[in-house]
Amino acid sequence: MGRHEEDFVWKKNTENIQEIFDFMEELGSGAFSEVYMVKEKKxxxxxxxxxxxxxxxGDLNLENEITVLRRIKHDNVVGMEDFYESRTHYYLVMQLVSGGELFDRILDRGVYSxxxxxxxIQQVLQAVEYLHQSGVVHRDLKPENLLYYSPDEDSKIMISDFGLSKMVDNGIMSTACGTPGYVAPEVLAQKPYSRAVDCWSIGVITYILLCGYPPFYEETESRLFSKIMKAQYEFDSPFWDDISDSAKDFIRNMMQKNPSMRYTTDQALRHPWIIGKTARSQDIYYSVSVQIQKNFARSKWKVSPIQSLKPHVKRVIHGPPQSEIREGFTAERANENETLERKCLCCRSLTTHYYYCLNISMSPIGSLQEEGLYLHFSL
Incomplete structure (x- = not known):
């Protein structure tokens, strides 16, 4: 694997991975990888x-991800169990989690406080504290990367996807990367940054969990980034009227613009709202679930993180499973600001009233119009 091949002498070689594993079903796919549920034959x-x-x-990102996964082992982190190589592929054998995504679990609850x-958030903080103590910064914490271990009601939460994570020696990084909306101000300002970026992201996740919508939203990414760099967010009425002052205080400390004043994971774990003294038990399910469905209706429509936050970067949007597609049409052409990964399929999900586009990559702002239905993505 590139110039660090010697670092992976522990990997197992195989000519045919299907001699070792039965492939049960596809769990997801991307531009250069697929994820399957597999059963080890032995x-x-x-x-x-x-x-x-x-x-x-070679693939330095994969090398980095494997290096990180080999170092860490925690109850709230999806771990790597094995690693194989064939002539054409690398195979990361990961712990299987089956409880679904965070938002889906909230919507299924019926009661939520x-x-x-x-x-x-307490479980996430415990896992991230472990990562930081192990010299690892995740750099892409977001709700989609928080999975439940099992369908059980008391299932633990698991952090996944270490594709952008980083091993740090001196604690300082400079590569601007992450997912827009969750990335810290100092990253967008292209300043050297530390593990404090993970704490900012946890603050953003906490905000969303309590109201159902993101703290920063704009039609264009440039305006979005401007708001984030100013830490310009509000606790809007009526959505935050029933949320405790303690919860708001926790968020303010996690989303401090100045990283040196931002809570560390240790400080966050000692906050009264986290240890359970001040978190209210009042049911907020209705207001939160309505907003989650409105603002994150595409929980199955993944937008990939940006490896490096630069202009004109490509991102790919993936659609829902075939079984959820009610109707669709094929777009034969796109306007001059778009480049298609392949022929663009637009479809409507059974669970929504909107049309979306599959496998489309746009630079930097793309739009597609068909039959009066306007799709607009600010990248």
């Missing part, structure tokens, strides 16, 4: 397998 154990196509010039949100 033991009958179930895993999630990430299959990554090899690149001619600050206390529930506090318990989730």
């Amino acid at each position: 033991t009958g154990k179930m895993f999630a397998m990430k299959c990554v196509k090899k690149k001619q010039n 600050e206390r529930d949100a506090s318990k989730v």
Whole structure:
């Protein structure tokens, strides 16, 4: 694997991975990888397998991800169990989690309170504190990367996707990367940054868990970034009227613009709202669930994180499973600001009233119009 091949002498070589694992079903896919549920033939154990196509010039991001995954082991982190290589692919054998995504679990609950949100964030903080103590910064914390271990009601939360994570020696990083909306001000300002960026992201996640919408929203990414760099957010009425002052205080400390004044994971874990003293038990399910469905209706429509936050970067939007598609049409052309990864399929999900586009990459702002239905993505 590139210039660090010697670092991976522990990997296992195989000519045919299907001699070792039965492939049960596809769990997800991206531009260069697919994830499958697999069963190990020898033991009958179930895993999630990430299959990554090899690149001619190596893949430093994958090298980095594997280095991180080999170092960490925590109850609230999705771990790597094994690693195989064939002539064409790398195979990461991961712990299988089956409880679904955070937002989906909230919507399925029927009852939901600050206390529930506090318990989730407490687990996330415990895992991130472990990562930071191990010299790892995640750099892409967001609700989509928080999964439940099992469908059980008391299931633990798990942090996943270490594709942008970083091992740090001196604690300082400079590469601007992450997912817009969750990235810290200092990253967008292209300043050297520290593990404090993870704490900012946890603050953003907490904000969303208590109201159902993001603290920063703009039609264009430039305006969005401007708001984030100013830490310009509000606790809007009526959505925050029933949320405790303690919860708001926790968020303010996590989303401090100045990273040196921002809470560390240790400080956050000692906050009264996290340890359960001040988190309210009042049911806020209706208001939060309505906003989640309105603002995150595309929880199954993943927007990939940006490896490096620069102009004209490509991102790919993936659609819902085929079973959820009610109707669709094929767009034969796109306007001059768009480049299609492949023919763009537009469809409507059974669970929404909107049309979306699959497998489209736009630079920097793309739009597509068909039959009076306007799709607009600010990238």
